[in-house]
Amino acid sequence: MKKLSIGVRLTLWYLAVFALGELVFGAGMWFILRANLYDIVDDSVESQIEDLRNFLSAQKPDTPLPALQQQVKGAYSIEHPGDYLALYLENGDLVYRSAFLDAHPSALLPPQQVKRPISESRRIEHHPFRFLFEKMSVNGRVFIVEMGIPADDAVDTLHQFRNYLWIFAPLLLFGAAGLGYWMSRKALAPMDELVRTARAVSGTSLNTRLPKLATGDELQRLSDTLNEMLDRIEKAFSRITQFTADASHELRTPISLMRTEAELALRRARGEEEYRESLRHILLEAERTTGLIEQLLSLARADSGREIVRMSKLDLRPMVQSVIGGWRQVATMRGLQFSADVDTSAFVAGDETLLRRAIEILLDNAFKYTPAPGWVHLRLEQSDENVVISVQDSGVGIEPVEQGRIFERFYRIDKARTRNLGGAGLGLAIAQWVAVQHHGEIIVESRPGEGSTFRLQLPRLSMPVADPQPA
Numbered sequence: 218m219k220k221l222s223i224g225v226r227l228t229l230w231y232l233a234v235f236a237l238g239e240l241v242f243g244a245g246m247w248f249i250l251r252a253n254l255y256d257i258v259d260d261s262v263e264s265q266i267e268d269l270r271n272f273l274s275a276q277k278p279d280t281p282l283p284a285l286q287q288q289v290k291g292a293y294s295i296e297h298p299g300d301y302l303a304l305y306l307e308n309g310d311l312v313y314r315s316a317f318l319d320a321h322p323s324a325l326l327p328p329q330q331v332k333r334p335i336s337e338s339r340r341i342e343h344h345p346f347r348f349l350f351e352k353m354s355v356n357g358r359v360f361i362v363e364m365g366i367p368a369d370d371a372v373d374t375l376h377q378f379r380n381y382l383w384i385f386a387p388l389l390l391f392g393a394a395g396l397g398y399w400m401s402r403k404a405l406a407p408m409d410e411l412v413r414t415a416r417a418v419s420g421t422s423l424n425t426r427l428p429k430l431a432t433g434d435e436l437q438r439l440s441d442t443l444n445e446m447l448d449r450i451e452k453a454f455s456r457i458t459q460f461t462a463d464a465s466h467e468l469r470t471p472i473s474l475m476r477t478e479a480e481l482a483l484r485r486a487r488g489e490e491e492y493r494e495s496l497r498h499i500l501l502e503a504e505r506t507t508g509l510i511e512q513l514l515s516l517a518r519a520d521s522g523r524e525i526v527r528m529s530k531l532d533l534r535p536m537v538q539s540v541i542g543g544w545r546q547v548a549t550m551r552g553l554q555f556s557a558d559v560d561t562s563a564f565v566a567g568d569e570t571l572l573r574r575a576i577e578i579l580l581d582n583a584f585k586y587t588p589a590p591g592w593v594h595l596r597l598e599q600s601d602e603n604v605v606i607s608v609q610d611s612g613v614g615i616e617p618v619e620q621g622r623i624f625e626r627f628y629r630i631d632k633a634r635t636r637n638l639g640g641a642g643l644g645l646a647i648a649q650w651v652a653v654q655h656h657g658e659i660i661v662e663s664r665p666g667e668g669s670t671f672r673l674q675l676p677r678l679s680m681p682v683a684d685p686q687p688a
């Protein structure tokens with residue numbers, strides 16, 4: 218079943234609550250009015266009974282019953298109030314009963330039943346009456362008086378009130394429903410606008426924003442929150458688009474170099490050495506491309522959260538020592554001095570593969586950007602809280618303005634020069650991701666022309682020196 222819209226549901230709720238309110242109010246007012254009107258009628262019966270009491274007390278106390286009957290009859294049979302009067306003695310002897318009540322004895326109570334004052338409504342010949350039954354003692358005699366009075370006016374007023382209720386309550390209800398529906402439509406109108414705009418948002422129109430509401434209510438919070446979400450999605454989306462564009466661009470360069478090399482080699486017949494040279498170039502480019510693809514995959518995995526990070530208690534000393542072993546040869550080949558200061562064990566909670574990759578990146582950069590004759594120094598040190606692996610070089614250095622940007626993806630200071638050195642500007646982005654995964658950071662200090670120091674700082678794990686193995 219199709220769900221009703223919020224506007225209609227709100228209106229229905231409003232209607233139900235309003236109808237209930239009207240019902241309670243109408244019924245309450247009706248009962249109050251009835252009680253008040255009956256009070257007025259009862260008061261007038263009581264004042265007539267008071268008259269009767271006065272009349273009886275004016276009689277001699279020992280008037281015999283027949284004489285009393287005559288006097289009451291004489292006084293009441295012709296007077297209007299006597300039309301609805303019955304008077305008994307306590308023993309049930311009748312003193313007086315009007316002709317009307319003689320004709321309608323069902324309106325009366327047997328005198329023995331009247332122990333205390335009773336007020337009751339009666340219908341006689343389709344006419345409403347209020348009756349009062351009460352015991353009263355006058356001049357030492359106890360009488361039972363049963364007196365009524367027509368209550369047509371009171372009942373007519375009540376009927377009139379009920380009729381007005383029947384007419385005006387539905388009118389008010391419909392009016393309120395209409396007003397409620399209009400108000401809910403008005404309050405929810407911005408919602409339709411939000412829905413329309415949200416529908417229009419797609420991958421190519423991510424810069425669309427929902428209308429800015431100034432209603433100061435939930436709808437404004439909703440649109441603000443959705444807009445903030447769109448901001449984040451747009452940024453993430455443009456990062457991915459930029460990444461894809463940069464990656465394609467980076468991949469195109471080595472592939473077109475390989476293609477040109479192969480085309481040139483095939484253009485005419487060449488000697489074996491020339492072919493070898495061409496193949497060497499192609500191999501070099503292929504190796505670079507493989508490295509680049511590995512970096513791209515690593516970042517893509519990191520972005521999607523699929524790069525597995527296996528944390529364990531790790532002593533960095535043996536790991537760093539094994540890394541630097543391979544770089545000694547590179548240093549000799551490049552005419553650089555390479556020294557290391559890795560004397561103490563230093564424990565961190567870390568992923569060995571990832572940390573090794575980060576250190577390799579820092580060392581690779583130090584060697585790439587340090588022309589011979591120069592030096593590279595690696596140091597493993599620790600403070601109370603941190604373990605720091607610092608890689609220092611005497612290389613080209615980095616301008617202060619560039620120092621914040623070198624961690625961006627594909628950012629290279631001198632594109633032409635670094636391309637020859639083999640970098641695509643991804644190394645530091647990866648190293649920084651590794652540092653962040655370890656709740657650490659990479660700090661750079663550098664002076665152009667003098668060299669740079671990159672510090673990979675990780676939270677230290679206090680560990681017994683004897684147990685470097687993962688738990």
Ligand code: ADP
Nearest residue numbers: 582583586623629630635640641642643644645
């Ligand atoms: P690449 O793979 O190009 O080296 P990185 O992200 O590792 O990319 O480094 C980004 C840029 O930072 C490099 O292109 C280089 O210009 C600069 N850089 C990195 N390390 C050093 C260093 N030790 N000395 C001087 N410049 C450096």
